Amino acid sequence: MLSRVPPAARGGWLVAGVATLLLILAGFTLGNYERYLIVIWLIYSISGLGLNLPIGFGQIYSLGQGGFMLVGAYTTAIVTSTWHLPYAVALIASLVLAVVVGILVGLPAMRLRLFSLAIVTFAFGFMLFHVVKSFQFTGGPQGLFMDPLWLTDAFSGRAIYFFALLVAVLGLLASYSIAHSKSGRALLVVGQNETAARSLGINITYYKLAAFIFASVLGALAGSIHAVLTSYVAPETYAAELSVTMFAAVMIGGKGKLLGPFLGAAFIVGIPEVTQAARGLAEVIYAILFILVVTVSPGGILGILEGLIGRLRRGSIKAATAGERAP
Amino acid sequence: MSGPEALLQIEAMSVRFGGVVALDEVDLTVEAGSIHGLIGPNGAGKTTLLNAISRLVEPSGGSLRFAGNDMLSYRPHQITPLGVARTFQNLGLIEESSVLDNVLVGLHTVHQGTLFDDLVRFWRRNRLEAEMRQRALRMLSLVGLEEVALTPVRQLAYGIRKNTELARACVGRPKLLMLDEPTAGLNSTEMERLAKLLARLNREEGLTILVITHHVEFLLELAHVATVLDLGRRIAHGTPQEVRNNPDVITAYIGTD
Numbered sequence: 070m071l072s073r074v075p076p077a078a079r080g081g082w083l084v085a086g087v088a089t090l091l092l093i094l095a096g097f098t099l100g101n102y103e104r105y106l107i108v109i110w111l112i113y114s115i116s117g118l119g120l121n122l123p124i125g126f127g128q129i130y131s132l133g134q135g136g137f138m139l140v141g142a143y144t145t146a147i148v149t150s151t152w153h154l155p156y157a158v159a160l161i162a163s164l165v166l167a168v169v170v171g172i173l174v175g176l177p178a179m180r181l182r183l184f185s186l187a188i189v190t191f192a193f194g195f196m197l198f199h200v201v202k203s204f205q206f207t208g209g210p211q212g213l214f215m216d217p218l219w220l221t222d223a224f225s226g227r228a229i230y231f232f233a234l235l236v237a238v239l240g241l242l243a244s245y246s247i248a249h250s251k252s253g254r255a256l257l258v259v260g261q262n263e264t265a266a267r268s269l270g271i272n273i274t275y276y277k278l279a280a281f282i283f284a285s286v287l288g289a290l291a292g293s294i295h296a297v298l299t300s301y302v303a304p305e306t307y308a309a310e311l312s313v314t315m316f317a318a319v320m321i322g323g324k325g326k327l328l329g330p331f332l333g334a335a336f337i338v339g340i341p342e343v344t345q346a347a348r349g350l351a352e353v354i355y356a357i358l359f360i361l362v363v364t365v366s367p368g369g370i371l372g373i374l375e376g377l378i379g380r381l382r383r384g385s386i387k388a389a390t391a392g393e394r395a396p
Numbered sequence: 397m398s399g400p401e402a403l404l405q406i407e408a409m410s411v412r413f414g415g416v417v418a419l420d421e422v423d424l425t426v427e428a429g430s431i432h433g434l435i436g437p438n439g440a441g442k443t444t445l446l447n448a449i450s451r452l453v454e455p456s457g458g459s460l461r462f463a464g465n466d467m468l469s470y471r472p473h474q475i476t477p478l479g480v481a482r483t484f485q486n487l488g489l490i491e492e493s494s495v496l497d498n499v500l501v502g503l504h505t506v507h508q509g510t511l512f513d514d515l516v517r518f519w520r521r522n523r524l525e526a527e528m529r530q531r532a533l534r535m536l537s538l539v540g541l542e543e544v545a546l547t548p549v550r551q552l553a554y555g556i557r558k559n560t561e562l563a564r565a566c567v568g569r570p571k572l573l574m575l576d577e578p579t580a581g582l583n584s585t586e587m588e589r590l591a592k593l594l595a596r597l598n599r600e601e602g603l604t605i606l607v608i609t610h611h612v613e614f615l616l617e618l619a620h621v622a623t624v625l626d627l628g629r630r631i632a633h634g635t636p637q638e639v640r641n642n643p644d645v646i647t648a649y650i651g652t653d
Binding site: 243246247250251252253254255257258261262264265266267268269270271272273279325 | 450451452472473474475476477481482484488489490491492493497500501502504505507509511513514515518521524525528564
């Protein structure tokens with residue numbers, strides 16, 4: 070009677086599967102600019118998927134995701150263009166560095182909670198921004214222009230498009246795997262009640278750190294793809310504002326929901342496109358959305374949609390609720 | 397006192413919070429296979445004692461031995477594998493998750509899977525998850541929760557949530573189950589059902605139970621032994637009947653003059 074995939078997740082798989090197919094088709098048919106926008110969207114989605122694990126499952130409110138994107142982007146730029154090594158090396162270096170930085174920041178930060186943790190992670194992103202701005206080998210304030218990479222231009226930009234799509238799909242699969250297994254459940258308990266978690270034999274620091282490293286790895290991957298896409302890394306791109314934007318994207322999309330980051334990222338990319346005429350309007354809309362979501366619907370926009378679908382279903386099928394049955 | 401070796405042995409345990417003495421040289425011996433009641437007025441230190449056994453608070457003195465282990469050398473999350481499980485007064489459940497998922501958390505230390513299995517070795521993860529799910533479902537049918545297995549906890553009534561927490565604590569087959577006020581908020585029917593269930597777990601699974609409760613009837617029906625705390629001290633110890641008629645206990649509950 071129990072199937073492996075919970076009923077709520079089935080609709081999600083349908084959406085994700087159809088979207089992936091459409092995106093594959095779009096990769097062949099859309100023009101350069103549209104494809105570029107989609108890659109940017111996927112980059113934010115990948116980074117958001119990472120951040121969704123600590124925020125949505127572990128209640129670890131990290132405000133340093135931009136810092137991890139910076140690590141991936143700058144590592145990629147330096148390895149490919151200063152050292153002239155292949156992109157594969159840059160990718161591995163980005164991942165290794167993301168893990169190392171994740172541990173270095175996470176180990177002390179995971180002892181903190183809520184506000185203190187948010188401040189410490191924010192300071193980390195802020196610090197990295199100033200570090201890359203001050204040093205010669207990171208290009209100082211102007212940043213680094215990268216050598217043209219095969220991946221950037223291959224198949225008139227389609228290579229990077231499909232690479233970003235592949236990473237996003239893998240990121241989603243990884244998130245799903247964690248969410249529906251021992252680790253995800255442990256992380257949920259840690260987020261909800263640390264005392265209960267301890268008494269259930271859950272090593273809190275281990276799972277918090279793992280979630281944080283998951284975020285740093287996906288953040289660095291996103292940063293690396295971004296560097297390849299634009300062939301240029303500059304401090305301003307990865308300023309503290311990016312961390313705030315990523316945080317807001319996860320919250321707006323719906324924290325703890327696997328497709329939430331994709332929705333949140335769509336708002337980051339979509340709103341400036343729609344409001345191109347009026348400068349600054351995108352930020353205002355974005356801020357209002359954030360405030361609305363946090364105050365009105367903690368489940369984010371996806372939470373509102375799920376609520377609506379649930380209501381429609383309940384309207385049509387008088388579901389047999391066994392909820393009130395006493396044991 | 398000879399007899400079977402005690403499962404849990406606490407000697408002269410003290411706990412201080414700043415200047416407040418929450419436990420003052422308390423002795424407690426829980427025999428394997430017994431149901432042991434822990435009673436006392438509010439602020440007597442009952443929950444503190446449970447927290448000390450769970451290693452959630454650090455005692456300032458005394459010894460704590462469980463099944464031959466010196467528990468004071470263990471960290472809180474290392475206690476569960478030794479065979480100690482507990483419930484809380486304010487249920488520590490995952491509200492959005494199903495009853496089944498919540499009970500699966502109780503198998504955390506039994507579950508052999510690692511983070512690497514969860515992420516990469518999905519074939520191993522799926523096999524282990526299926527095994528654990530079977531086990532959790534068996535536990536759910538034992539406590540009569542199989543019908544709500546897939547219902548999110550937040551949609552359920554309080555009594556069912558309490559039973560979910562009980563199932564989560566029992567599913568890992570602990571040696572010692574500690575219950576903090578399992579009767580609070582239950583009506584008399586639910587309470588009777590709980591007493592029957594606990595007696596059955598004790599009889600059939602050999603589960604040793606240490607239970608805090610305010611309900612004397614519940615205690616008299618269920619417990620083999622009772623310990624009474626008042627203001628951080630042990631003031632009485634014996635069978636529930638003996639304890640009920642102990643003049644010190646009556647004084648502690650009703651007051652003097």
